[in-house]
Amino acid sequence: MTASSYSFKSAFKSLAKEKWINILSTLTVGSSLLIITLAVFFLYNIEFIANHLPERFSMMAYLQDPISQEDTQKIIDTLRTRPEVLKVRYISKEEALLELKQTLKDSTHILEGLDENPLTSSIEIKLRKEFVTPATTSRMATEIKKMPGIDTIYYGERIAEAIHMLKRSVQNISIIIFLTISLGVVFVTYSTVKILFYRKKEEIEILKLLGATGSFIRAPFLIEGGVIGLFGGILGVAGAFVFYFAVTYRLSMVIPMLKTLIFPIGVLIALPFVGIILGVIGSAIAIGRIRLW
Amino acid sequence: MISFKNVSKFYDHNTVLKNVSFNIAKGEMAFITGPSGAGKSTLLKLMYMAELPDEGDITIESVHLSSLKMSEIPMLRRKIGVVFQDFKLINNLTVFDNVALALHIRGISEREIRAMASESLKRVNLRHLAESFPKSLSGGEQQRVAIARAIVGGPVVLLADEPTGNLDPGTALDIIMLFRELNDQGTTILIATHNRELLRNTDKKTLKLEGGTFVQEEIV
Ligand SMILES: Nc1ncnc2c1ncn2[C@@H]1O[C@H](COP(=O)(O)OP(=O)(O)O)[C@@H](O)[C@H]1O
Ligand SMILES: [Mg+2]
Numbered sequence: 001m002t003a004s005s006y007s008f009k010s011a012f013k014s015l016a017k018e019k020w021i022n023i024l025s026t027l028t029v030g031s032s033l034l035i036i037t038l039a040v041f042f043l044y045n046i047e048f049i050a051n052h053l054p055e056r057f058s059m060m061a062y063l064q065d066p067i068s069q070e071d072t073q074k075i076i077d078t079l080r081t082r083p084e085v086l087k088v089r090y091i092s093k094e095e096a097l098l099e100l101k102q103t104l105k106d107s108t109h110i111l112e113g114l115d116e117n118p119l120t121s122s123i124e125i126k127l128r129k130e131f132v133t134p135a136t137t138s139r140m141a142t143e144i145k146k147m148p149g150i151d152t153i154y155y156g157e158r159i160a161e162a163i164h165m166l167k168r169s170v171q172n173i174s175i176i177i178f179l180t181i182s183l184g185v186v187f188v189t190y191s192t193v194k195i196l197f198y199r200k201k202e203e204i205e206i207l208k209l210l211g212a213t214g215s216f217i218r219a220p221f222l223i224e225g226g227v228i229g230l231f232g233g234i235l236g237v238a239g240a241f242v243f244y245f246a247v248t249y250r251l252s253m254v255i256p257m258l259k260t261l262i263f264p265i266g267v268l269i270a271l272p273f274v275g276i277i278l279g280v281i282g283s284a285i286a287i288g289r290i291r292l293w
Numbered sequence: 294m295i296s297f298k299n300v301s302k303f304y305d306h307n308t309v310l311k312n313v314s315f316n317i318a319k320g321e322m323a324f325i326t327g328p329s330g331a332g333k334s335t336l337l338k339l340m341y342m343a344e345l346p347d348e349g350d351i352t353i354e355s356v357h358l359s360s361l362k363m364s365e366i367p368m369l370r371r372k373i374g375v376v377f378q379d380f381k382l383i384n385n386l387t388v389f390d391n392v393a394l395a396l397h398i399r400g401i402s403e404r405e406i407r408a409m410a411s412e413s414l415k416r417v418n419l420r421h422l423a424e425s426f427p428k429s430l431s432g433g434e435q436q437r438v439a440i441a442r443a444i445v446g447g448p449v450v451l452l453a454d455e456p457t458g459n460l461d462p463g464t465a466l467d468i469i470m471l472f473r474e475l476n477d478q479g480t481t482i483l484i485a486t487h488n489r490e491l492l493r494n495t496d497k498k499t500l501k502l503e504g505g506t507f508v509q510e511e512i513v
Contacts, residue, residue: 005403017385205381206383207398209375209377210394210398211369211398211399213367214364292366293342293343293366
């Protein structure tokens, strides 16, 4: 207990004594963690959008013309039983024409002269979002096309692919950014603690001869690394707040869409802890194993 | 208490200690003498495991040093108070904190540390310099700080490497008196010195090293 309070005391003494190197490394850690936060912020929002894109995705199955009501109902029922399917909407050829007329508005004269409805009835199929992947959509399309009564099927294969790619890259980029920056933070505290450790080499030799344990020697350095990480994390949080209010908040008055941006508070709370963990890891590597003989 | 059996130590091709054997009983006070370079410091280093022997067996308080795991070394070193030939004081700590450090290492509470460190500094007449830094002290004063730190933890064994090397004859005698006092209280003491003056009129065991072996064992 007293040994640990002594460790804290000597850690803080060393932090104050070597203040420039410590301030510098805290600033470096702080800006690195800020980069992580901003990256998380952007990627989180992209991911949020990407997660909602599948809701807009649908497949259109055009029915053969003519088709009996019974056959139509059978197709609808079969589709509804499929686990991938979220919603099925039947659009009769009359409805389709009505929609077309609404879309054309003033240009309805295009349709003049047609005494018969040229459109076919169709079924709009919305999939559950986890099934909006290139593989599933193309498999579904092939299977639906084989069903009796289906003429053609249209679906945005490109959209399905784009959504999929977007999500995949967001995940990959997040992992890469997090790993790279974390490694950077570990390296910064590693170098700092290594320097401090070398400066105290003589003192450490004396401690060993006086009967200090490895952990007694190690503790102040781990605490120092942790404190650098902690303050780096707090700086990162502060920077993120400044960024959020100064940039996003003001911009959203000009670009209303930015209002829907979400700030992941969890990341901010975690940041100082991430800093501590990375700082302690860095110093642990810097100290290595302490040999007492 | 302390037992060396056929201990040898080589540095590269240089034989520093050759087949050294001796016993020091519990509560005994003894001198190791011999000219500079005879291997006195090396002999002491083997006891607190700053160096490891190349041959032979060393036992301290029935513990074979060769059987110690690394995690057990701190406990051994806390039983042994060492006055290093080069003092090994930490220059950015005050005299008081240098002495207190030996107690912090043992996990002793702040309050006890204050009392024990003050008491120890009093014994070497350095209480008035408690807040000074080692660099501002004379060689003799630094040596006394080193002694205060060596005895503050109440060691079972006290090893002193040339503990009077930097002291004037008067102070040297005071220090030897302090060692005798500690010895009377039960501490086993081993003093390495090339100072023949200290040995004059002593009734203590004297081991004389020369060229890495004992040339004679005088018990006066
Ligand atoms: N770390 C070392 N490496 C090589 N030689 C050493 C080392 N330490 C001591 N020696 C040599 O061992 C011999 C004994 O040294 P030491 O034990 O310091 O003698 P003393 O204390 O009796 O003066 C000397 O010749 C010294 O040069
Ligand atoms: Mg010597």
